[in-house]
Amino acid sequence: MNEVIINEVGPRDGLQSQQVILPPEQRIDLINALFAAGLTNIEVGSFVSPTAVPQMAGTDAVARGISVPVGANVSALIPNRKGYELARRSGVDTVAVVVSATETMNEKNIRMSLAQVMDVAEDIIARGSQEGAKVQAYLAVAFECPFEGKVDPTRVYELGGRLLEAGARELVIADTIGAADPKQVRSLMEWLVGAHGASRLACHFHDTRAMGLANVYAALESGVRRFDAAIGGLGGCPFAPGAKGNVATEDVVMMCEQLGYRTGINLDDLLPIVEAVSEVLGAKVGGRAFSWLKQRAA
Amino acid sequence: MNEVIINEVGPRDGLQSQQVILPPEQRIDLINALFAAGLTNIEVGSFVSPTAVPQMAGTDAVARGISVPVGANVSALIPNRKGYELARRSGVDTVAVVVSATETMNEKNIRMSLAQVMDVAEDIIARGSQEGAKVQAYLAVAFECPFEGKVDPTRVYELGGRLLEAGARELVIADTIGAADPKQVRSLMEWLVGAHGASRLACHFHDTRAMGLANVYAALESGVRRFDAAIGGLGGCPFAPGAKGNVATEDVVMMCEQLGYRTGINLDDLLPIVEAVSEVLGAKVGGRAFSWLKQRAA
Numbered sequence: 001m002n003e004v005i006i007n008e009v010g011p012r013d014g015l016q017s018q019q020v021i022l023p024p025e026q027r028i029d030l031i032n033a034l035f036a037a038g039l040t041n042i043e044v045g046s047f048v049s050p051t052a053v054p055q056m057a058g059t060d061a062v063a064r065g066i067s068v069p070v071g072a073n074v075s076a077l078i079p080n081r082k083g084y085e086l087a088r089r090s091g092v093d094t095v096a097v098v099v100s101a102t103e104t105m106n107e108k109n110i111r112m113s114l115a116q117v118m119d120v121a122e123d124i125i126a127r128g129s130q131e132g133a134k135v136q137a138y139l140a141v142a143f144e145c146p147f148e149g150k151v152d153p154t155r156v157y158e159l160g161g162r163l164l165e166a167g168a169r170e171l172v173i174a175d176t177i178g179a180a181d182p183k184q185v186r187s188l189m190e191w192l193v194g195a196h197g198a199s200r201l202a203c204h205f206h207d208t209r210a211m212g213l214a215n216v217y218a219a220l221e222s223g224v225r226r227f228d229a230a231i232g233g234l235g236g237c238p239f240a241p242g243a244k245g246n247v248a249t250e251d252v253v254m255m256c257e258q259l260g261y262r263t264g265i266n267l268d269d270l271l272p273i274v275e276a277v278s279e280v281l282g283a284k285v286g287g288r289a290f291s292w293l294k295q296r297a298a
Numbered sequence: 299m300n301e302v303i304i305n306e307v308g309p310r311d312g313l314q315s316q317q318v319i320l321p322p323e324q325r326i327d328l329i330n331a332l333f334a335a336g337l338t339n340i341e342v343g344s345f346v347s348p349t350a351v352p353q354m355a356g357t358d359a360v361a362r363g364i365s366v367p368v369g370a371n372v373s374a375l376i377p378n379r380k381g382y383e384l385a386r387r388s389g390v391d392t393v394a395v396v397v398s399a400t401e402t403m404n405e406k407n408i409r410m411s412l413a414q415v416m417d418v419a420e421d422i423i424a425r426g427s428q429e430g431a432k433v434q435a436y437l438a439v440a441f442e443c444p445f446e447g448k449v450d451p452t453r454v455y456e457l458g459g460r461l462l463e464a465g466a467r468e469l470v471i472a473d474t475i476g477a478a479d480p481k482q483v484r485s486l487m488e489w490l491v492g493a494h495g496a497s498r499l500a501c502h503f504h505d506t507r508a509m510g511l512a513n514v515y516a517a518l519e520s521g522v523r524r525f526d527a528a529i530g531g532l533g534g535c536p537f538a539p540g541a542k543g544n545v546a547t548e549d550v551v552m553m554c555e556q557l558g559y560r561t562g563i564n565l566d567d568l569l570p571i572v573e574a575v576s577e578v579l580g581a582k583v584g585g586r587a588f589s590w591l592k593q594r595a596a
Binding site: 181182183208209210211213214216217218244251254255258259260287288289292 | 480506507542549558587590
């Protein structure tokens, strides 16, 4: 498998943490530009309470307003059954459900126990299967939890297996706080790939400790070929030092292409998008290799 | 082997490219602080023309002025036989000779052919063996040359083998411009480790394309346990975007420790040194993970 699929999560995981709230029209422009650069998988928003997450208000209008290329896959994050209904009505192809791997994280995130969150996820996966909606299952804090510390890989393996057996199209192993190192990634992902094959597995890395690209490489070595990434490394707060952003789409594309994988994404087209995002957010964003990429493109 | 040896090159490779020139006293303070943080291998300067590289003027005074802990190893870069004499007289333990892997790079760097540079290196290695001086041989632009492009690994393997057979204590494979990716690193270093064992091999990475830590990880996976790094990621120009610094000592220590290797270096002691360097240079330096490390230490 010489192809890497990048799922752009900037419009959701990236923008939801920003102080500047972008109206649907600006998010539509961003998503259309990302499609034009060759992205074929984009998470366009989430169907959550606009009171809780005002950055994601109008995801319905975003989903309806974008120009989706033939064959592209549009996803949205949903927290529960109501979100599932809203997402279905908006016409997105894929819904993403999130289960945190620890009790405390589920409690803090959504005020439910792990068992309850698993129930909701399995129920949504079952409904998706019946109704022809693809369901992507995220396993959050899969390496380390900010409340419970290191997460036992056996627990991740077991929860992930249940989500896949329930019928999730894809299991996304998420290093939500950016704490994983490449050895942990390789060991867990090899185990999961061995059990389930690579085609239904993906990784989601944050770059808090600067090991984001090392973790992508380690996952590639384990056979993983699907990665979340956010344009410009969005995801933390760009106004604060120590921003805890996702791995940047432009960095991941650069590395994958240099490693010999095809992404189908035009790196040079990504750079002006990064700059446009900086402009609308009023703060400089950009992946770790952005200045070098700019220099090379000049 | 659960131990990683980090060779601090900030006082040489880091400072030589700075606009601000630090007098010997400030370099002595920096090196003494690095020793106090647990570094045991430090490249303290180079014996080159002070007209060509004014940043390294007074390396002799630096070498004589520092307080070297018992068992520590002090090295200096030398370009030729004259440099060898000066280094020996200054009392450093180890001299570093540099051979670039391509014709053009040697011409541009030192106005000699590759064959001539190899002759000088082999001669210095032989003298070192006779006179009890350790010689460390750098193979520069070992992955990509700014003038000739990608470098054939067979050439690196052959040149490196000759330097080791001549009696170099250590062969340092240097990605001088920060162009390597982890697959290239793994493939080359596995080949070299297979042929020569890991104990006489080291890697020197620059972080231009943000793959520095991924490359360190790939080299670790190949069995390499010795790495160059520069405090604060010094090495490019901190005043310019796209700075092409070395991998930062604090980042490499952080990752190695998390991966379960012992470095003997106290990470918390490195952070104030990074800040002191920022202060004397009048420009913010710091590795990719610096803001997170600061946050964690707070």
